[in-house]
Amino acid sequence: MWIYFLRRTVLAIAIVAIAVTLLRVMIHAVPGDPAVMMLGPRATPALIAEFREKMGLNEPFHVQMVTFFANLLKGDMGTDVFTGRSVTQIVMEQFPYTVELIFTSVGWAALVGIPLGCYSAIRRNTLFDKITGIASVGTISIPSFVMALYALLIFAVGLGWLPAVGAGEGTLGDRLHHLILPSLAVGIPWVGYTARIVRASMLEVLGENHVRMARAFGLPEMRIIFRYALPIAILPTITLLGVGVAYLLSAAVFAEVIFARPGIGSLIVNAVDERNYPIVMGCVLVTTVLIVVATMISDFVNALLDPRAREGL
Amino acid sequence: MSTAEDSGGTRRKTVGDGAFMQHLRQLSRDQLGMLGLILVLLIVLGAIFADWIVPYDPLKIYAGPRLAPPSWEHWFGTDQLGRDVLSRVIAGGRVALQVAIATLAAALSVGLLLGLIAGYGPRWLDNALLLLFDAVRSFPIIIFALAVVTLIGPSLYTVILVVAITSIPNYARIVRTQTQAMRTNEFILAERAMGAGPARILAIHILPNVIGPLLILASMDVPLVISVEAGLSFLGMGVKPPTPSWGTILNDGYSYIRNSPWPVIAGGIPIILVTLGFTFLGEALRDIFDPKLRKDL
Numbered sequence: 001m002w003i004y005f006l007r008r009t010v011l012a013i014a015i016v017a018i019a020v021t022l023l024r025v026m027i028h029a030v031p032g033d034p035a036v037m038m039l040g041p042r043a044t045p046a047l048i049a050e051f052r053e054k055m056g057l058n059e060p061f062h063v064q065m066v067t068f069f070a071n072l073l074k075g076d077m078g079t080d081v082f083t084g085r086s087v088t089q090i091v092m093e094q095f096p097y098t099v100e101l102i103f104t105s106v107g108w109a110a111l112v113g114i115p116l117g118c119y120s121a122i123r124r125n126t127l128f129d130k131i132t133g134i135a136s137v138g139t140i141s142i143p144s145f146v147m148a149l150y151a152l153l154i155f156a157v158g159l160g161w162l163p164a165v166g167a168g169e170g171t172l173g174d175r176l177h178h179l180i181l182p183s184l185a186v187g188i189p190w191v192g193y194t195a196r197i198v199r200a201s202m203l204e205v206l207g208e209n210h211v212r213m214a215r216a217f218g219l220p221e222m223r224i225i226f227r228y229a230l231p232i233a234i235l236p237t238i239t240l241l242g243v244g245v246a247y248l249l250s251a252a253v254f255a256e257v258i259f260a261r262p263g264i265g266s267l268i269v270n271a272v273d274e275r276n277y278p279i280v281m282g283c284v285l286v287t288t289v290l291i292v293v294a295t296m297i298s299d300f301v302n303a304l305l306d307p308r309a310r311e312g313l
Numbered sequence: 314m315s316t317a318e319d320s321g322g323t324r325r326k327t328v329g330d331g332a333f334m335q336h337l338r339q340l341s342r343d344q345l346g347m348l349g350l351i352l353v354l355l356i357v358l359g360a361i362f363a364d365w366i367v368p369y370d371p372l373k374i375y376a377g378p379r380l381a382p383p384s385w386e387h388w389f390g391t392d393q394l395g396r397d398v399l400s401r402v403i404a405g406g407r408v409a410l411q412v413a414i415a416t417l418a419a420a421l422s423v424g425l426l427l428g429l430i431a432g433y434g435p436r437w438l439d440n441a442l443l444l445l446f447d448a449v450r451s452f453p454i455i456i457f458a459l460a461v462v463t464l465i466g467p468s469l470y471t472v473i474l475v476v477a478i479t480s481i482p483n484y485a486r487i488v489r490t491q492t493q494a495m496r497t498n499e500f501i502l503a504e505r506a507m508g509a510g511p512a513r514i515l516a517i518h519i520l521p522n523v524i525g526p527l528l529i530l531a532s533m534d535v536p537l538v539i540s541v542e543a544g545l546s547f548l549g550m551g552v553k554p555p556t557p558s559w560g561t562i563l564n565d566g567y568s569y570i571r572n573s574p575w576p577v578i579a580g581g582i583p584i585i586l587v588t589l590g591f592t593f594l595g596e597a598l599r600d601i602f603d604p605k606l607r608k609d610l
Contacts, residue, residue: 014444018448019448019451137589141588142589143540149570157571246452250454254544257548268456269459280463283456284460287453287456288451292451
């Protein structure tokens with residue numbers, strides 16, 4: 001078990017290292033001078049020279065890589081081109097907003113998806129089950145930014161029930177109020193996905209011997225479902241989350257832009273507009289690490305629950 | 314493995330039209346699948362014949378009303394420049410499908426090649442490629458796309474490049490698993506005993522068997538590709554204006570969402586229809602050709 005954890009952690013570190021290297025290689029593989037690209041076509045040669053010096057672009061590639069990794073280990077992701085502030089600081093300021101959004105979205109998935117899936121499994125092949133099935137497939141495939149735009153249009157612009165802009169300030173209530181719409185838009189595909197997975201695994205569990213025995217003992221149906229079936233049936237959703245973080249992050253970018261919320265998404269979109277490459281890199285780095293860590297944790301949970309999963313590595 | 318053989322190209326050739334009609338009949342029994350097929354056909358035909366069916370020139374700026382609500386003259390209303398939104402929506406389908414076809418073709422061919430190499434090559438190469446796939450898969454697609462846009466600028470090609478790169482690992486992994494399962498098969502061993510080289514074995518014997526399931530998976534990825542293109546264009550990082558794309562229509566409409574919701578509604582509908590269409594059709598096709606694939610998804 002511990003050997004598995006160790007090997008999985010080493011693998012995760014290797015994946016992050018390779019991903020980071022790929023990003024650095026990408027900057028150099030692109031034709032043209034990165035300094036010129038970041039400063040724009042009107043930059044003077046003197047300015048470009050100074051910029052190259054400052055960003056360490058004059059060093060040979062391998063030296064740049066070593067410096068970059070050494071700085072990264074110290075938590076230093078470079079400095080912002082325009083303000084001269086530390087990228088780590090800027091990104092970390094915005095990061096909590098995105099994490100908050102993602103967690104609330106997962107909350108929607110758990111709050112709505114699990115009961116839907118559970119009820120569909122119990123009332124299998126009824127109209128309710130079929131409609132839920134179609135709706136799940138639908139919500140999974142419709143892109144989240146279209147959801148976000150329609151949600152904004154209906155609930156904020158049309159009905160005026162919920163705020164359209166910002167993250168709210170001060171009180172928890174106000175912040176939650178501002179979170180409802182964006183997290184719904186990000187989380188709806190996960191409601192469908194969770195419902196689908198819970199339904200499938202619930203059907204499997206309901207056919208198992210311990211449930212049949214509980215039935216034979218004449219336990220009330222509600223007790224069988226909530227005490228003996230559902231706790232087992234929701235386990236697969238945990239491993240789903242590992243894979244899901246990548247999609248949630250992409251969806252969060254759109255939700256943040258559409259609802260004008262602070263966060264990594266808004267930060268990176270603005271940085272791209274300004275061609276502020278250090279910030280863009282910082283955002284990619286932090287989100288990549290988040291995804292690798294999430295996948296790793298979900299693998300750990302999976303390994304704890306299912307010893308067979310440990311064999312694969 | 315029988316999975317791969319059943320849907321592989323070799324068998325279909327010998328059975329011919331009969332099998333095709335049989336599959337079509339199976340599809341016609343699946344209501345959602347038929348709905349998907351109709352939606353996909355509608356969008357594809359609309360994209361092909363866009364030039365003939367658009368009521369107005371999608372690029373031309375008309376002197377008429379701006380941000381007008383739907384009317385008999387303009388079914389979806391007009392945008393902030395007075396352009397007809399319906400015409401732009403129809404023309405936008407062309408961009409969406411172009412991106413989808415180019416991206417999937419690129420991702421499939423590279424993914425197929427890398428997957429065959431990983432599955433048939435030496436162990437160290439397999440491990441190295443797997444690690445590379447895992448690294449690429451850990452990039453969040455939209456955020457990675459934005460990073461590439463900063464480097465090479467927004468364009469249709471950037472979108473195609475990014476989506477292709479991020480979907481290569483998915484295809485390569487599936488091909489790798491199938492190739493590995495097949496390399497110890499007796500007919501492959503027999504080929505090797507007769508002196509066939511790796512290139513011949515891969516191209517003539519393994520390729521036809523892995524390509525079927527791969528194509529079904531690719532058809533299910535069409536919605537993803539289209540939504541990434543639309544998403545990037547929505548952020549202003551994809552297709553450049555004035556080219557009509559569903560994403561740019563949404564982007565234009567978003568700025569005026571408080572006064573005129575029509576462009577946003579109109580830009581979202583085709584995206585919803587096309588994603589639903591391909592998903593329903595893909596699921597139906599998967600059930601018909603390859604029920605076992607269900608497990609992998």
